[in-house]
Amino acid sequence: MNARPDAHQIWMGPLSPIAEGGLARPRIGIGGISIESSTFSPHVSGDEAFTVRTGAELRAYYPFLDAGRELADAAEWVPLVHGRSLPGGAVDPGTYRRMKDAIVAGIREQGPFDGFFFDIHGAMSVIGMVDAEGDLARAVRNALGPDTLISTSMDLHGNVSEALRDEVDLLTCYRMAPHEDWLNTKERAVHSLLARLRGADGGDPLRRRPLKAWVPVPVLLPGEKTSTRLEPARGIYAQLPEIEKLDGVVDASVWIGYAWADEPRCQAYVVVTGDDREVITRESERVARMFWDAREDFVFVAETATLDGALAKALSADAARPYVISDSGDNPTAGGAGDVTWTLGELLERTELVDGTRMTLVASIFDSEAVAAAVQAGVGETVTLTAGARVDDGPRGPLQITGQIFSITDGDLDAGTQVVIAVGGLHTIITQRRKPFHRLDDFRMLGLDPENADIVVVKIGYLEPELYDLAADWTLALTPGGVDQDLLRLGHRHLAAGVYPFDPAGSPALTAVVGRRGEESHAC
Numbered sequence: 001m002n003a004r005p006d007a008h009q010i011w012m013g014p015l016s017p018i019a020e021g022g023l024a025r026p027r028i029g030i031g032g033i034s035i036e037s038s039t040f041s042p043h044v045s046g047d048e049a050f051t052v053r054t055g056a057e058l059r060a061y062y063p064f065l066d067a068g069r070e071l072a073d074a075a076e077w078v079p080l081v082h083g084r085s086l087p088g089g090a091v092d093p094g095t096y097r098r099m100k101d102a103i104v105a106g107i108r109e110q111g112p113f114d115g116f117f118f119d120i121h122g123a124m125s126v127i128g129m130v131d132a133e134g135d136l137a138r139a140v141r142n143a144l145g146p147d148t149l150i151s152t153s154m155d156l157h158g159n160v161s162e163a164l165r166d167e168v169d170l171l172t173c174y175r176m177a178p179h180e181d182w183l184n185t186k187e188r189a190v191h192s193l194l195a196r197l198r199g200a201d202g203g204d205p206l207r208r209r210p211l212k213a214w215v216p217v218p219v220l221l222p223g224e225k226t227s228t229r230l231e232p233a234r235g236i237y238a239q240l241p242e243i244e245k246l247d248g249v250v251d252a253s254v255w256i257g258y259a260w261a262d263e264p265r266c267q268a269y270v271v272v273t274g275d276d277r278e279v280i281t282r283e284s285e286r287v288a289r290m291f292w293d294a295r296e297d298f299v300f301v302a303e304t305a306t307l308d309g310a311l312a313k314a315l316s317a318d319a320a321r322p323y324v325i326s327d328s329g330d331n332p333t334a335g336g337a338g339d340v341t342w343t344l345g346e347l348l349e350r351t352e353l354v355d356g357t358r359m360t361l362v363a364s365i366f367d368s369e370a371v372a373a374a375v376q377a378g379v380g381e382t383v384t385l386t387a388g389a390r391v392d393d394g395p396r397g398p399l400q401i402t403g404q405i406f407s408i409t410d411g412d413l414d415a416g417t418q419v420v421i422a423v424g425g426l427h428t429i430i431t432q433r434r435k436p437f438h439r440l441d442d443f444r445m446l447g448l449d450p451e452n453a454d455i456v457v458v459k460i461g462y463l464e465p466e467l468y469d470l471a472a473d474w475t476l477a478l479t480p481g482g483v484d485q486d487l488l489r490l491g492h493r494h495l496a497a498g499v500y501p502f503d504p505a506g507s508p509a510l511t512a513v514v515g516r517r518g519e520e521s522h523a524c
């Protein structure tokens with residue numbers, strides 16, 4: 001969930017002067033698709049999942065292109081089409097094709113372009129495909145032609161396949177998880193693109209293209225082990241600005257990769273771009289080695305336990321309150337369906353939670369039919385609802401819940417109508433549509449008081465700031481679902497050979513593949 005940041009968070013310095021032979025006001029197209037989608041979630045992300053921006057609305061999505069900013073006037077910007085979705089299940093192939101066709105048509109109708117800002121996440125799974133961004137990059141490149149410089153902005157949970165690498169010229173990704181620098185990263189991609197276009201090329205478009213040193217690192221870790229606030233990720237990411245200060249380097253980036261798709265491209269990557277072949281090769285291989293050597297040191301950002309273990313702590317006499325339990329396997333902001341019933345089923349079977357001696361809040365499951373039935377019954381009525389597991393029936397199917405309707409709230413943009421059903425002190429939120437619960441107001445608007453609850457259970461991974469502040473204590477529960485944090489029990493079958501921890505005995509060479517797009521060979 002990204003808020004629009006304040007202007008002061010935008011950090012790039014002034015553009016370099018226009019060199020002789022450089023382009024004073026290049027034409028730059030903008031387009032892309034941004035989603036991370038789990039192939040382990042049965043949820044399908046269709047047209048309704050995407051916000052598609054075009055034209056002025058798309059340009060306004062990038063405040064660094066607002067009128068008056070240096071970048072705004074440094075190019076003729078041509079915003080085409082961009083689709084963005086919350087994380088979810090794999091994308092419907094028709095939905096993908098429609099967005100891709102719209103981007104390609106925009107390029108053909110409004111080109112030619114000197115540059116292209118390719119704004120993607122990098123972990124889009126499309127049903128029937130194994131490298132959606134590689135496919136999209138190829139289509140964009142074919143439409144643009146060979147001379148257009150493509151600069152790509154990505155999430156560090158994206159993957160850099162060979163196809164993607166070969167079609168674009170510049171690649172960068174976030175350096176912070178949580179992604180506080182999401183907009184800075186997009187600005188950096190645009191800034192680097194302009195710098196290349198303004199530089200001298202002597203009339204030779206090939207010279208504008210930087211060299212790329214690309215090193216796949218066969219390690220695949222869940223996001224909850226790779227927060228850049230903690231070592232070893234913090235130290236690895238701290239290398240990048242230092243590398244960029246070296247002569248002959250344009251950008252240095254590290255991708256953690258996306259753990260919840262079963263595709264051969266899913267692993268970590270290091271890419272350093274620039275003009276000095278020796279330096280970018282050396283630095284990319286050095287950081288890749290650092291990552292590989294640290295692979296066993298990545299640990300969960302919080303105490304983890306099974307749900308039973310988390311409940312034992314939350315129910316103990318001296319437990320701090322409110323005690324927050326993260327139901328991490330079905331986290332909708334990582335791609336979980338959001339209607340896995342396993343955890344709620346376990347809670348309903350606990351006498352201590354339903355006997356009225358404690359206040360427990362559970363956020364949430366979505367089920368439009370259960371919501372409709374509750375609305376028909378009305379607040380205060382006792383009903384039996386069948387809820388959840390319509391998308392992901394997981395280890396438990398739909399649940400029968402008999403309880404009293406505590407509240408009904410209409411009109412939430414994400415959730416639609418929301419119902420709270422109380423079974424003793426166990427208050428479960430059922431929403432019409434999928435919604436992540438990150439803020440205390442998400443609870444308060446339903447008449448719930450999280451600060452005075454004993455236990456709060458949320459489908460989330462690491463706690464978002466308000467929940468983190470709420471929690472007197474908390475446990476990341478390793479629950480089942482489409483984004484199960486226990487990767488080894490998910491059953492990946494299509495990863496590349498030797499990826500840790502699936503294959504703990506690997507010993508990769510970690511040799512950079514170095515080249516410039518269009519050169520005869522990509523080999524070093």
Ligand SMILES: [Zn+2]
Pocket residue numbers: 155156157179
């Ligand atoms: Zn991410």
